[in-house]
Amino acid sequence: MSERFLLDRILEPGSLSVRFQPVIDVTGGETRPHYLEALIRGPKGTSAETPAILFEYARKKSKESIVDRACVRAILDEARALPAESVVGVNIHASTLAMDGRFVSFLADRLEESALPPARLVVEIVEHAPPWDVRGFQAALEGLRRLGARIALDDVGLGHSNYMMILECRPDYLKVDRHFVDGCHRDFHRRAVLSSVAQLARPFGARVVGEGVETAADLATLKELGITLCQGYLLARPVGVGRFTGTTRPVTRPEDDHPRRANASTGS
Amino acid sequence: MSAERAPHRQVLLLDDEEAILIPTAKYFRGLGCTVDVAREPEEAEALVSHRRYDLAILDLRVTRFGGTEGLEVLREIRRRHHATSVIVLSAYVSDEVEDEARSLGADSVLRKPQPLPDLAHLAFILMGGTRE
Numbered sequence: 001m002s003e004r005f006l007l008d009r010i011l012e013p014g015s016l017s018v019r020f021q022p023v024i025d026v027t028g029g030e031t032r033p034h035y036l037e038a039l040i041r042g043p044k045g046t047s048a049e050t051p052a053i054l055f056e057y058a059r060k061k062s063k064e065s066i067v068d069r070a071c072v073r074a075i076l077d078e079a080r081a082l083p084a085e086s087v088v089g090v091n092i093h094a095s096t097l098a099m100d101g102r103f104v105s106f107l108a109d110r111l112e113e114s115a116l117p118p119a120r121l122v123v124e125i126v127e128h129a130p131p132w133d134v135r136g137f138q139a140a141l142e143g144l145r146r147l148g149a150r151i152a153l154d155d156v157g158l159g160h161s162n163y164m165m166i167l168e169c170r171p172d173y174l175k176v177d178r179h180f181v182d183g184c185h186r187d188f189h190r191r192a193v194l195s196s197v198a199q200l201a202r203p204f205g206a207r208v209v210g211e212g213v214e215t216a217a218d219l220a221t222l223k224e225l226g227i228t229l230c231q232g233y234l235l236a237r238p239v240g241v242g243r244f245t246g247t248t249r250p251v252t253r254p255e256d257d258h259p260r261r262a263n264a265s266t267g268s
Numbered sequence: 269m270s271a272e273r274a275p276h277r278q279v280l281l282l283d284d285e286e287a288i289l290i291p292t293a294k295y296f297r298g299l300g301c302t303v304d305v306a307r308e309p310e311e312a313e314a315l316v317s318h319r320r321y322d323l324a325i326l327d328l329r330v331t332r333f334g335g336t337e338g339l340e341v342l343r344e345i346r347r348r349h350h351a352t353s354v355i356v357l358s359a360y361v362s363d364e365v366e367d368e369a370r371s372l373g374a375d376s377v378l379r380k381p382q383p384l385p386d387l388a389h390l391a392f393i394l395m396g397g398t399r400e
Contacts, residue, residue, distance in 0.1 A: 047311055
């Protein structure tokens, strides 16, 4: 085992692997992929192979930006093999957008290299915890919008994902954390939160994504509440890019892993 | 080597010296423990943010950083999982640092190097493990 810092291993080309998990549009009786969230795993054989530890480590080192850049490279490299109509999104730390003044141009360059039109990009903003430079954050959001990317606000309902963030981001998508989705069919209070988010989204012109959908009963409840974008093991598990080759319809065969974090999307 | 066994015990090791880290990890794995290794304090902190350990063996000074980083990890462990037993190791343990480590909740503060059987013996006592 190398004595190098873990960060060096994370940044080594080819060390990050990518899985894609669709966000599914369940409007009506149909189910079709709306976009694919790309999930990153760190270098094999290291503690950072577990995504939560990879990103916690990046935060502890204050290296979110450099790790986000590495994730973008890995995701867009893989995305080249996705069907042409695929929309690819990436999870980006709010602090990266706020503090890395060159991030948007970096992203634009990588999109050009991978021949992915920015309109086929969803940027999921994660870990929106202050303190960070609000002006820098706003400038980055403006840059992303000018570029033509869509914005998703992740983990709505948790931590710092508050009304102020919704105002700042004017997101196209509000992703409601699995905590509120899991068991919503039998919990009045969870349904009340979901209903409130669905209502809040309307005047913003945003769509709500229910994360962590694992039962048909929860899915039915989400649909009743008007939440028609859903993600979770019930609908599709994370899969490697090979599963999408030649089709936009993801294969839902189980994978043995359950990665979280980092993000890419297909067809809207 | 004694016939100590602690199946499914979760152990975290923090040390930046490979010559210590690798044999220690191997030794505890041989005793039935699941071992995570960290070479940097931030890596150890990230691990304890997401996993629970029965025991953490922390090098006080992670050389490349030059301070008492092991104590930062100890703080993080105590902030999250009070049940984790913690052994702090250091080649240079002043009374002051030992007092600080103990006040932060270290169960034991030992000088490096420690013979692995002795370290394991103490570890198993702290973890409430069995000796055959």
